[in-house]
Amino acid sequence: MFEDFWAKKGEEATVVIPGWQTLSYFSDVTNVCWFLERDFGQEVRRLHKLVGNAVTEDRYIVIGTGSTQLYQAAVFALSPPDASEPMSVVSAVPYYSGYPMKTDYLRSGLFRWAGDARAFKGESYIEVVCSPNNPDGSMNKAVLNSETGKTIHDLAYYWPQYTAITEPADHDIMLFTVSKSTGHAGTRLGWAIVKDPNIAKKMTKFIAMNTIGVSKDSQLRAAKILKVISDGYEHPNTKSSMRLFDFGRDRLAKRWERLREVVKATKLFSLPEYPLETCKFTREKFAAYPAFAWLKCEKEEIEDCESFLKKLKIQTRGGMHFGVDMKYVRVSMLDREETFKLFIERLASLA
Amino acid sequence: MFEDFWAKKGEEATVVIPGWQTLSYFSDVTNVCWFLERDFGQEVRRLHKLVGNAVTEDRYIVIGTGSTQLYQAAVFALSPPDASEPMSVVSAVPYYSGYPMKTDYLRSGLFRWAGDARAFKGESYIEVVCSPNNPDGSMNKAVLNSETGKTIHDLAYYWPQYTAITEPADHDIMLFTVSKSTGHAGTRLGWAIVKDPNIAKKMTKFIAMNTIGVSKDSQLRAAKILKVISDGYEHPNTKSSMRLFDFGRDRLAKRWERLREVVKATKLFSLPEYPLETCKFTREKFAAYPAFAWLKCEKEEIEDCESFLKKLKIQTRGGMHFGVDMKYVRVSMLDREETFKLFIERLASLA
Numbered sequence: 001m002f003e004d005f006w007a008k009k010g011e012e013a014t015v016v017i018p019g020w021q022t023l024s025y026f027s028d029v030t031n032v033c034w035f036l037e038r039d040f041g042q043e044v045r046r047l048h049k050l051v052g053n054a055v056t057e058d059r060y061i062v063i064g065t066g067s068t069q070l071y072q073a074a075v076f077a078l079s080p081p082d083a084s085e086p087m088s089v090v091s092a093v094p095y096y097s098g099y100p101m102k103t104d105y106l107r108s109g110l111f112r113w114a115g116d117a118r119a120f121k122g123e124s125y126i127e128v129v130c131s132p133n134n135p136d137g138s139m140n141k142a143v144l145n146s147e148t149g150k151t152i153h154d155l156a157y158y159w160p161q162y163t164a165i166t167e168p169a170d171h172d173i174m175l176f177t178v179s180k181s182t183g184h185a186g187t188r189l190g191w192a193i194v195k196d197p198n199i200a201k202k203m204t205k206f207i208a209m210n211t212i213g214v215s216k217d218s219q220l221r222a223a224k225i226l227k228v229i230s231d232g233y234e235h236p237n238t239k240s241s242m243r244l245f246d247f248g249r250d251r252l253a254k255r256w257e258r259l260r261e262v263v264k265a266t267k268l269f270s271l272p273e274y275p276l277e278t279c280k281f282t283r284e285k286f287a288a289y290p291a292f293a294w295l296k297c298e299k300e301e302i303e304d305c306e307s308f309l310k311k312l313k314i315q316t317r318g319g320m321h322f323g324v325d326m327k328y329v330r331v332s333m334l335d336r337e338e339t340f341k342l343f344i345e346r347l348a349s350l351a
Numbered sequence: 352m353f354e355d356f357w358a359k360k361g362e363e364a365t366v367v368i369p370g371w372q373t374l375s376y377f378s379d380v381t382n383v384c385w386f387l388e389r390d391f392g393q394e395v396r397r398l399h400k401l402v403g404n405a406v407t408e409d410r411y412i413v414i415g416t417g418s419t420q421l422y423q424a425a426v427f428a429l430s431p432p433d434a435s436e437p438m439s440v441v442s443a444v445p446y447y448s449g450y451p452m453k454t455d456y457l458r459s460g461l462f463r464w465a466g467d468a469r470a471f472k473g474e475s476y477i478e479v480v481c482s483p484n485n486p487d488g489s490m491n492k493a494v495l496n497s498e499t500g501k502t503i504h505d506l507a508y509y510w511p512q513y514t515a516i517t518e519p520a521d522h523d524i525m526l527f528t529v530s531k532s533t534g535h536a537g538t539r540l541g542w543a544i545v546k547d548p549n550i551a552k553k554m555t556k557f558i559a560m561n562t563i564g565v566s567k568d569s570q571l572r573a574a575k576i577l578k579v580i581s582d583g584y585e586h587p588n589t590k591s592s593m594r595l596f597d598f599g600r601d602r603l604a605k606r607w608e609r610l611r612e613v614v615k616a617t618k619l620f621s622l623p624e625y626p627l628e629t630c631k632f633t634r635e636k637f638a639a640y641p642a643f644a645w646l647k648c649e650k651e652e653i654e655d656c657e658s659f660l661k662k663l664k665i666q667t668r669g670g671m672h673f674g675v676d677m678k679y680v681r682v683s684m685l686d687r688e689e690t691f692k693l694f695i696e697r698l699a700s701l702a
Contacts, residue, residue, distance in 0.1 A: 003371055003374050006369075006370040006371035007370075007371040009370055010370075012370070013369070014369045014370060015367070015568075016365060016366070016367050017365065017368075017572055018365045019361075019364025019365060019576060019579070020354055020357035020358040020360075022537040022538075023353060023354050023534050023535055024537055025530075025537060027537075065416050065566070066562055068560075068561070068563050069561065076457070101560060102560060105557075105560045106459040106460075107460030109457075109458030110457060110458055183374050184374055185374060185375060186373040186374055186375055186378075186564075186566075187567065188562060188563065188564060188565065188567075209453060210420065211417055211419055211539060211562070212417055212419050212536075212539065213539060214416075214539065215416070215537075215538060215539045215566035215568060216539075217366075217537075217538055217571075217572045218568045221368055224370075228370070
């Protein structure tokens with residue numbers, strides 16, 4: 001979906017990297033995150049300040065090869081190195097299908113996936129809070145509350161193309177990524193905003209052990225991309241007047257309107273409803289337009305909604321992956337225009 | 352060291368990436384390694400063919416965020432998912448100090464570091480063979496030999512600036528990285544050449560779980576860098592006649608000559624001797640010029656060589672990190688010219 005935006009934006013967002021630049025592993029040895037390019041760190045803080053979606057003053061920025069790596073870095077940093085039992089990692093259902101796999105694929109002795117946060121008993125845990133939530137778009141808050149419990153806030157979708165920005169988020173560890181904010185998934189770049197310097201150090205250590213830092217080329221490119229987005233709002237007289245969040249929200253609003261019409265016509269499915277909220281960034285009142293549609297099949301005969309839709313060549317991910325039943329499926333709302341049109345046409349054939 | 356080369360090479364090695372390029376996670380869904388950019392894969396094969404240092408015909412290329420990530424991917428791929436005991440990972444001393452840490456930092460139930468390969472008893476293992484070896488530059492071969500044992504060959508330094516290319520390497524899993532071949536450590540890009548498609552698939556799966564692929568920006572840039580290197584040899588009439596491997600070997604030969612003089616003058620240390628070999632790539636006969644000097648302190652009074660040299664402000668890494676005693680230290684031979692000169696001056700002060 002974002003490809004159209006960047007194609008229209010043209011050369012303004014092009015990055016040029018000479019052969020002799022950024023050869024070293026190091027970017028700034030005086031920084032806790034010693035592989036963070038200064039320009040990228042500055043553009044991250046600038047964009048959050050502009051949008052008002054997260055507090056960055058007196059916070060540490062740690063970068064990762066996508067927020068996937070930062071999730072693992074955060075879980076590593078919050079797990080004691082010498083415990084006899086692995087730390088439990090939980091999230092309220094429906095949770096992002098990637099969390100269990102990313103937690104357990106190496107069978108670590110430091111941490112392990114423990115499922116639905118609401119079903120968890122105990123005082124020691126890491127709760128992952130995804131807000132807006134992947135898959136269902138709801139503005140989640142932590143469901144557990146203990147003095148020894150820790151939280152990781154995955155805020156990949158807390159941007160004004162998806163939802164109203166109601167306040168600057170201010171949690172211990174907050175994860176963001178360019179793939180959801182700007183569309184550059186191939187750049188594999190995320191960042192964490194971290195309160196505690198010791199946690200920031202441990203996360204940095206994880207990334208050093210895992211990949212000895214993060215691509216400088218991705219950082220240089222992403223710094224340019226974020227700059228172009230901020231410039232679009234702060235210096236509106238530049239060549240192109242297109243602004244990313246407006247473009248994204250307009251496009252998503254149209255897609256959601258179309259989807260809701262078709263879903264209604266099928267009389268087979270339901271979609272979550274989102275409350276109207278005033279966005280402090282746009283100063284408009286609107287309901288969320290999540291990056292995913294969380295479809296529930298309301299027909300009793302259809303037990304496995306994913307298989308049912310697969311027969312119509314509609315690619316979805318079933319509820320089982322998200323810790324709930326097979327009545328639910330997740331569908332991407334960010335695909336290319338022609339893919340989204342095909343999805344709508346195929347769904348409409350059920351009406 | 353390579354910075355000088357790329358600065359002199361000039362604009363030929365510059366990469367330009369427009370804002371709309373490579374937004375997707377995917378590069379080529381028909382490829383086992385679905386996040387590998389085609390151009391990069393082609394330039395990798397082209398360079399190996401030119402240099403003659405590795406067989407790539409009928410082999411799979413898997414890319415990683417540096418060879419550090421590929422090492423973990425290979426260990427993961429070679430370890431059974433359901434064994435009751437973790438797989439033992441070994442390497443002959445002196446071994447690269449990164450292996451134990453990269454194997455054990457998550458306390459995986461799938462694999463664990465088991466130390467010196469020569470001391471290992473058993474039939475089931477993964478032996479890591481680094482050749483030329485980090486830290487001591489020797490052309491290592493596997494020391495264990497069992498039908499059920501597996502090997503990973505880390506060939507990061509098997510390039511003609513460091514050693515004579517005597518034959519195309521042809522092992523089950525071979526790891527390479529741009530940081531040692533071209534000097535672009537900040538690009539965080541490595542590749543594995545893999546015989547078995549199932550191993551290539553499992554390694555790809557690891558990288559998908561760990562970081563959902565590898566920076567496309569790094570791949571685009573590295574494709575350009577490798578192309579410029581190959582062009583330098585295959586199309587010698589291009590603007591600049593400088594050729595990377597010649598530049599690197601000349602520079603390293605001078606550094607090694609200077610180092611050997613100073614070491615001799617101190618009467619305190621010894622250095623490994625390397626045999627003269629005919630390089631099939633350059634058609635010249637020369638002894639290795641490794642990326643690291645492996646200094647042994649021959650003075651009985653000096654037990655901890657790292658601490659001894661630290662007092663002279665010489666930064667080294669002690670033998671303990673490599674599985675041997677404190678008489679040994681490793682020193683980088685690839686630093687910037689002024690850093691290397693300082694090292695030589697400080698060492699010469701002992702004479």
